[in-house]
Amino acid sequence: MSIEGKVALITGATRGIGKAIALELGRQGAVVVGTATSDNGATSITHYLQEAGVTGAGFCLDVGSNESVGAVIKAVQDQFGPVAIIVNNAGITRDNIMLRMKEDEWDSVLNTNLTSVYRMVKGCLRGMTKARWGRIINVSSVVASMGNAGQANYAAAKSGMEGFSRALAREVGSRNITVNCVAPGFIDTDMTSGLPEEHKLALQKQIPMGRLGQPEEVAAVVGFLASDAGGYVTGDTIHVNGGMYMS
Amino acid sequence: MSNIEDRVKKIIAEQLGVKEEEVTIDASFVEDLGADSLDTVELVMALEEEFETEIPDEEAEKITTVRLAIDYINAHQ
Numbered sequence: 511m512s513i514e515g516k517v518a519l520i521t522g523a524t525r526g527i528g529k530a531i532a533l534e535l536g537r538q539g540a541v542v543v544g545t546a547t548s549d550n551g552a553t554s555i556t557h558y559l560q561e562a563g564v565t566g567a568g569f570c571l572d573v574g575s576n577e578s579v580g581a582v583i584k585a586v587q588d589q590f591g592p593v594a595i596i597v598n599n600a601g602i603t604r605d606n607i608m609l610r611m612k613e614d615e616w617d618s619v620l621n622t623n624l625t626s627v628y629r630m631v632k633g634c635l636r637g638m639t640k641a642r643w644g645r646i647i648n649v650s651s652v653v654a655s656m657g658n659a660g661q662a663n664y665a666a667a668k669s670g671m672e673g674f675s676r677a678l679a680r681e682v683g684s685r686n687i688t689v690n691c692v693a694p695g696f697i698d699t700d701m702t703s704g705l706p707e708e709h710k711l712a713l714q715k716q717i718p719m720g721r722l723g724q725p726e727e728v729a730a731v732v733g734f735l736a737s738d739a740g741g742y743v744t745g746d747t748i749h750v751n752g753g754m755y756m757s
Numbered sequence: 758m759s760n761i762e763d764r765v766k767k768i769i770a771e772q773l774g775v776k777e778e779e780v781t782i783d784a785s786f787v788e789d790l791g792a793d794s795l796d797t798v799e800l801v802m803a804l805e806e807e808f809e810t811e812i813p814d815e816e817a818e819k820i821t822t823v824r825l826a827i828d829y830i831n832a833h834q
Contacts, residue, residue: 639799681795 513736514539519586519593521573521630522600524551526699527649530725534733536564540595543586545571549709573600573626585635592637595736598627599649605660616663623667627674638682648675652695652751672747679745688744690735695751698722719752727730766826768807772800784820804830
Protein backbone atom coordinates (compact mmCIF):
# COMPACT_ATOMS: atom_id res chain seq x y z
CA MET A 511 0.00 0.00 0.00
CA SER A 512 1.43 3.35 -1.02
CA ILE A 513 0.03 6.84 -0.61
CA GLU A 514 -1.31 6.62 -4.17
CA GLY A 515 -4.78 8.18 -4.22
CA LYS A 516 -4.68 9.25 -0.58
CA VAL A 517 -5.61 12.84 0.19
CA ALA A 518 -2.74 14.96 1.50
CA LEU A 519 -3.44 18.39 2.96
CA ILE A 520 -0.49 20.78 3.16
CA THR A 521 -0.84 24.21 4.75
CA GLY A 522 1.25 27.12 3.54
CA ALA A 523 1.85 25.52 0.16
CA THR A 524 2.18 28.59 -2.05
CA ARG A 525 5.97 28.58 -2.14
CA GLY A 526 9.11 27.45 -0.37
CA ILE A 527 9.06 24.30 1.72
CA GLY A 528 5.27 23.85 1.50
CA LYS A 529 5.31 23.91 -2.29
CA ALA A 530 8.17 21.40 -2.42
CA ILE A 531 6.25 19.10 -0.04
CA ALA A 532 3.07 19.38 -2.14
CA LEU A 533 5.00 18.40 -5.26
CA GLU A 534 6.83 15.55 -3.51
CA LEU A 535 3.60 14.00 -2.18
CA GLY A 536 2.04 14.53 -5.60
CA ARG A 537 4.99 12.73 -7.18
CA GLN A 538 4.23 9.78 -4.89
CA GLY A 539 0.69 9.72 -6.26
CA ALA A 540 -1.23 11.47 -3.48
CA VAL A 541 -4.17 13.73 -4.20
CA VAL A 542 -2.78 17.05 -3.03
CA VAL A 543 -4.61 19.93 -1.44
CA GLY A 544 -2.39 22.91 -0.76
CA THR A 545 -3.57 25.90 1.20
CA ALA A 546 -2.69 29.57 0.85
CA THR A 547 -3.66 32.69 2.73
CA SER A 548 -5.04 34.40 -0.40
CA ASP A 549 -7.14 33.45 -3.43
CA ASN A 550 -4.19 34.34 -5.64
CA GLY A 551 -2.02 31.92 -3.73
CA ALA A 552 -4.65 29.19 -4.01
CA THR A 553 -4.84 29.73 -7.77
CA SER A 554 -1.08 29.48 -8.12
CA ILE A 555 -1.12 26.21 -6.18
CA THR A 556 -3.81 24.80 -8.47
CA HIS A 557 -1.62 25.86 -11.41
CA TYR A 558 1.63 24.28 -10.30
CA LEU A 559 -0.17 21.06 -9.34
CA GLN A 560 -1.77 20.94 -12.77
CA GLU A 561 1.55 21.61 -14.45
CA ALA A 562 3.13 18.74 -12.54
CA GLY A 563 0.23 16.45 -13.47
CA VAL A 564 -0.85 16.12 -9.83
CA THR A 565 -4.53 15.65 -8.94
CA GLY A 566 -5.68 18.20 -6.39
CA ALA A 567 -6.26 21.89 -5.86
CA GLY A 568 -5.31 25.00 -3.96
CA PHE A 569 -7.62 26.29 -1.25
CA CYS A 570 -7.69 29.61 0.56
CA LEU A 571 -7.33 29.02 4.29
CA ASP A 572 -6.69 31.04 7.42
CA VAL A 573 -5.15 28.51 9.81
CA GLY A 574 -5.71 31.04 12.59
CA SER A 575 -9.50 30.74 12.36
CA ASN A 576 -11.66 27.85 13.54
CA GLU A 577 -14.37 28.69 11.01
CA SER A 578 -11.97 28.75 8.08
CA VAL A 579 -10.32 25.47 9.07
CA GLY A 580 -13.69 23.76 9.56
CA ALA A 581 -15.00 24.98 6.22
CA VAL A 582 -11.91 24.00 4.24
CA ILE A 583 -11.63 20.53 5.76
CA LYS A 584 -15.29 19.92 4.93
CA ALA A 585 -14.86 21.22 1.38
CA VAL A 586 -11.79 19.02 0.85
CA GLN A 587 -13.63 16.00 2.18
CA ASP A 588 -16.63 16.64 -0.09
CA GLN A 589 -14.48 17.16 -3.15
CA PHE A 590 -11.68 14.63 -2.68
CA GLY A 591 -12.47 12.43 0.34
CA PRO A 592 -11.16 12.24 3.91
CA VAL A 593 -7.70 13.64 4.62
CA ALA A 594 -5.16 10.84 5.23
CA ILE A 595 -1.97 12.90 5.37
CA ILE A 596 -1.74 16.28 6.96
CA VAL A 597 1.34 18.47 6.80
CA ASN A 598 1.20 21.48 9.09
CA ASN A 599 3.66 23.76 7.40
CA ALA A 600 2.06 27.21 7.52
CA GLY A 601 3.96 29.54 9.77
CA ILE A 602 4.83 33.15 10.37
CA THR A 603 7.54 35.04 12.20
CA ARG A 604 7.15 38.21 14.26
CA ASP A 605 10.69 38.53 15.57
CA ASN A 606 11.52 40.82 18.42
CA ILE A 607 13.71 40.73 21.47
CA MET A 608 11.75 39.82 24.57
CA LEU A 609 12.13 43.26 26.15
CA ARG A 610 10.28 44.74 23.20
CA MET A 611 7.94 41.90 22.23
CA LYS A 612 4.30 42.97 22.10
CA GLU A 613 1.56 40.66 23.24
CA ASP A 614 0.09 40.60 19.73
CA GLU A 615 3.44 39.47 18.31
CA TRP A 616 3.38 36.61 20.80
CA ASP A 617 -0.29 35.78 20.25
CA SER A 618 -0.22 35.84 16.46
CA VAL A 619 2.80 33.53 16.24
CA LEU A 620 1.37 31.10 18.79
CA ASN A 621 -2.01 31.11 17.09
CA THR A 622 -0.77 30.71 13.52
CA ASN A 623 2.09 28.29 14.21
CA LEU A 624 0.80 26.21 17.12
CA THR A 625 -2.93 26.48 17.78
CA SER A 626 -3.42 25.95 14.04
CA VAL A 627 -1.93 22.47 14.47
CA TYR A 628 -4.54 21.66 17.09
CA ARG A 629 -7.29 22.92 14.78
CA MET A 630 -6.13 21.06 11.69
CA VAL A 631 -5.52 17.80 13.52
CA LYS A 632 -8.82 17.99 15.36
CA GLY A 633 -10.59 18.40 12.04
CA CYS A 634 -8.90 15.43 10.36
CA LEU A 635 -8.34 12.93 13.15
CA ARG A 636 -11.76 11.29 13.12
CA GLY A 637 -11.36 10.28 9.50
CA MET A 638 -7.85 8.92 10.10
CA THR A 639 -9.04 6.97 13.14
CA LYS A 640 -11.83 5.44 11.13
CA ALA A 641 -9.52 4.59 8.25
CA ARG A 642 -6.95 3.05 10.61
CA TRP A 643 -4.30 4.94 8.67
CA GLY A 644 -2.94 8.43 8.98
CA ARG A 645 0.15 10.59 8.80
CA ILE A 646 0.50 13.82 10.72
CA ILE A 647 3.68 15.69 9.88
CA ASN A 648 4.47 19.01 11.50
CA VAL A 649 7.11 21.29 10.09
CA SER A 650 9.02 22.57 13.09
CA SER A 651 12.36 24.38 13.09
CA VAL A 652 15.89 23.95 14.37
CA VAL A 653 15.07 26.97 16.53
CA ALA A 654 12.81 24.72 18.64
CA SER A 655 15.93 22.87 19.84
CA MET A 656 18.59 25.59 19.67
CA GLY A 657 16.68 28.70 20.52
CA ASN A 658 17.37 31.92 18.69
CA ALA A 659 17.63 35.42 20.08
CA GLY A 660 14.66 37.48 18.93
CA GLN A 661 12.45 34.46 18.38
CA ALA A 662 11.07 33.56 21.80
CA ASN A 663 7.56 33.41 20.34
CA TYR A 664 8.58 31.33 17.32
CA ALA A 665 10.75 28.95 19.37
CA ALA A 666 7.93 28.50 21.89
CA ALA A 667 5.45 27.65 19.15
CA LYS A 668 7.81 25.21 17.42
CA SER A 669 8.82 23.47 20.66
CA GLY A 670 5.15 23.28 21.52
CA MET A 671 4.51 21.60 18.21
CA GLU A 672 7.13 18.95 18.99
CA GLY A 673 5.67 18.21 22.43
CA PHE A 674 2.20 18.06 20.93
CA SER A 675 3.43 15.54 18.37
CA ARG A 676 4.95 13.25 20.98
CA ALA A 677 1.78 13.28 23.08
CA LEU A 678 -0.48 12.65 20.11
CA ALA A 679 1.81 9.90 18.81
CA ARG A 680 1.14 8.02 22.04
CA GLU A 681 -2.62 8.55 21.74
CA VAL A 682 -3.14 7.37 18.19
CA GLY A 683 -0.35 4.87 17.56
CA SER A 684 -2.77 1.99 18.08
CA ARG A 685 -4.81 3.31 15.16
CA ASN A 686 -1.88 3.15 12.76
CA ILE A 687 -1.52 6.92 12.71
CA THR A 688 2.00 8.32 12.98
CA VAL A 689 2.81 11.81 14.24
CA ASN A 690 6.20 13.36 13.59
CA CYS A 691 8.01 16.64 13.14
CA VAL A 692 10.54 17.65 10.56
CA ALA A 693 12.81 20.44 11.79
CA PRO A 694 14.49 22.38 8.99
CA GLY A 695 17.53 24.51 9.63
CA PHE A 696 18.32 27.40 7.29
CA ILE A 697 16.56 26.71 4.04
CA ASP A 698 16.71 28.87 0.94
CA THR A 699 13.17 30.33 1.00
CA ASP A 700 11.41 33.69 1.23
CA MET A 701 11.45 33.35 5.02
CA THR A 702 15.28 33.41 5.08
CA SER A 703 15.92 35.57 2.02
CA GLY A 704 15.07 38.66 4.02
CA LEU A 705 18.00 38.14 6.38
CA PRO A 706 20.89 40.58 6.01
CA GLU A 707 23.76 39.22 3.89
CA GLU A 708 26.38 39.33 6.69
CA HIS A 709 23.95 37.49 8.99
CA LYS A 710 23.55 34.80 6.33
CA LEU A 711 27.31 34.43 5.89
CA ALA A 712 27.77 34.12 9.64
CA LEU A 713 25.09 31.43 9.69
CA GLN A 714 26.70 29.47 6.89
CA LYS A 715 29.90 29.29 8.95
CA GLN A 716 27.97 27.40 11.61
CA ILE A 717 26.66 24.86 9.10
CA PRO A 718 29.02 21.93 8.52
CA MET A 719 27.57 21.49 5.03
CA GLY A 720 28.57 25.10 4.32
CA ARG A 721 25.38 26.08 2.54
CA LEU A 722 21.67 26.72 3.02
CA GLY A 723 19.35 23.78 2.42
CA GLN A 724 16.95 23.52 -0.47
CA PRO A 725 13.18 23.13 0.05
CA GLU A 726 13.29 19.82 -1.81
CA GLU A 727 15.72 18.44 0.77
CA VAL A 728 13.11 19.04 3.47
CA ALA A 729 10.30 17.73 1.27
CA ALA A 730 12.15 14.45 0.73
CA VAL A 731 12.11 13.75 4.47
CA VAL A 732 8.42 14.65 4.73
CA GLY A 733 7.84 12.35 1.77
CA PHE A 734 9.58 9.52 3.59
CA LEU A 735 7.48 9.99 6.74
CA ALA A 736 4.30 10.05 4.65
CA SER A 737 5.20 6.91 2.73
CA ASP A 738 4.79 3.33 3.91
CA ALA A 739 8.55 3.15 4.35
CA GLY A 740 8.21 5.60 7.25
CA GLY A 741 5.41 3.66 8.90
CA TYR A 742 7.30 2.70 12.08
CA VAL A 743 8.63 6.18 12.80
CA THR A 744 6.41 8.06 15.22
CA GLY A 745 6.75 10.71 17.92
CA ASP A 746 10.07 11.77 16.44
CA THR A 747 11.60 14.97 15.17
CA ILE A 748 13.86 14.57 12.17
CA HIS A 749 16.39 17.37 11.72
CA VAL A 750 17.27 18.62 8.26
CA ASN A 751 19.85 21.30 8.90
CA GLY A 752 23.17 20.48 7.25
CA GLY A 753 24.60 19.64 10.65
CA MET A 754 24.17 23.05 12.27
CA TYR A 755 22.51 21.36 15.23
CA MET A 756 23.20 17.81 16.34
CA SER A 757 21.39 16.33 19.30
CA MET B 758 -37.36 -0.78 20.83
CA SER B 759 -35.68 -4.16 20.70
CA ASN B 760 -34.55 -3.37 17.20
CA ILE B 761 -32.59 -0.36 18.46
CA GLU B 762 -31.26 -2.40 21.35
CA ASP B 763 -30.02 -5.10 18.99
CA ARG B 764 -28.45 -2.64 16.62
CA VAL B 765 -26.67 -0.80 19.46
CA LYS B 766 -25.39 -4.06 20.94
CA LYS B 767 -24.17 -5.25 17.56
CA ILE B 768 -22.20 -2.04 17.01
CA ILE B 769 -20.69 -2.23 20.49
CA ALA B 770 -19.61 -5.82 19.88
CA GLU B 771 -18.07 -4.91 16.52
CA GLN B 772 -16.31 -1.78 17.73
CA LEU B 773 -14.88 -3.27 20.89
CA GLY B 774 -14.13 -6.65 19.37
CA VAL B 775 -16.13 -8.62 21.92
CA LYS B 776 -18.77 -11.35 21.54
CA GLU B 777 -22.36 -10.13 21.35
CA GLU B 778 -23.35 -12.21 24.37
CA GLU B 779 -20.80 -10.29 26.45
CA VAL B 780 -22.61 -7.07 25.64
CA THR B 781 -25.10 -7.31 28.49
CA ILE B 782 -27.37 -4.42 29.31
CA ASP B 783 -25.42 -3.27 32.37
CA ALA B 784 -21.95 -3.80 30.95
CA SER B 785 -19.59 -0.85 31.22
CA PHE B 786 -17.47 -0.23 28.13
CA VAL B 787 -14.27 0.36 30.06
CA GLU B 788 -14.63 -1.89 33.08
CA ASP B 789 -16.42 -4.88 31.56
CA LEU B 790 -15.68 -4.75 27.86
CA GLY B 791 -12.06 -3.61 27.98
CA ALA B 792 -12.46 -0.37 26.04
CA ASP B 793 -9.90 2.41 26.29
CA SER B 794 -10.76 6.10 25.94
CA LEU B 795 -10.11 6.06 22.19
CA ASP B 796 -12.40 3.04 21.79
CA THR B 797 -15.24 4.87 23.50
CA VAL B 798 -14.88 7.86 21.17
CA GLU B 799 -14.88 5.56 18.16
CA LEU B 800 -17.91 3.77 19.51
CA VAL B 801 -19.81 7.04 19.68
CA MET B 802 -18.69 7.81 16.11
CA ALA B 803 -20.07 4.45 14.98
CA LEU B 804 -23.37 5.06 16.76
CA GLU B 805 -23.63 8.48 15.14
CA GLU B 806 -23.18 6.90 11.76
CA GLU B 807 -25.60 4.01 12.29
CA PHE B 808 -28.39 6.20 13.65
CA GLU B 809 -27.62 9.27 11.54
CA THR B 810 -27.43 11.54 14.51
CA GLU B 811 -24.84 13.80 16.04
CA ILE B 812 -23.94 13.24 19.66
CA PRO B 813 -22.37 16.33 21.27
CA ASP B 814 -19.11 15.73 23.16
CA GLU B 815 -20.64 16.57 26.53
CA GLU B 816 -23.39 13.97 25.96
CA ALA B 817 -20.98 11.43 24.51
CA GLU B 818 -18.86 11.52 27.65
CA LYS B 819 -21.82 10.33 29.69
CA ILE B 820 -22.45 7.25 27.54
CA THR B 821 -20.37 4.73 29.46
CA THR B 822 -22.54 1.61 29.53
CA VAL B 823 -24.61 -0.42 27.11
CA ARG B 824 -27.81 0.76 28.79
CA LEU B 825 -26.86 4.43 28.57
CA ALA B 826 -26.11 4.04 24.86
CA ILE B 827 -29.46 2.40 24.18
CA ASP B 828 -31.27 5.02 26.28
CA TYR B 829 -29.56 7.84 24.46
CA ILE B 830 -30.43 6.52 21.03
CA ASN B 831 -34.02 5.79 22.07
CA ALA B 832 -34.41 9.32 23.40
CA HIS B 833 -32.98 10.92 20.28
CA GLN B 834 -34.63 8.96 17.49
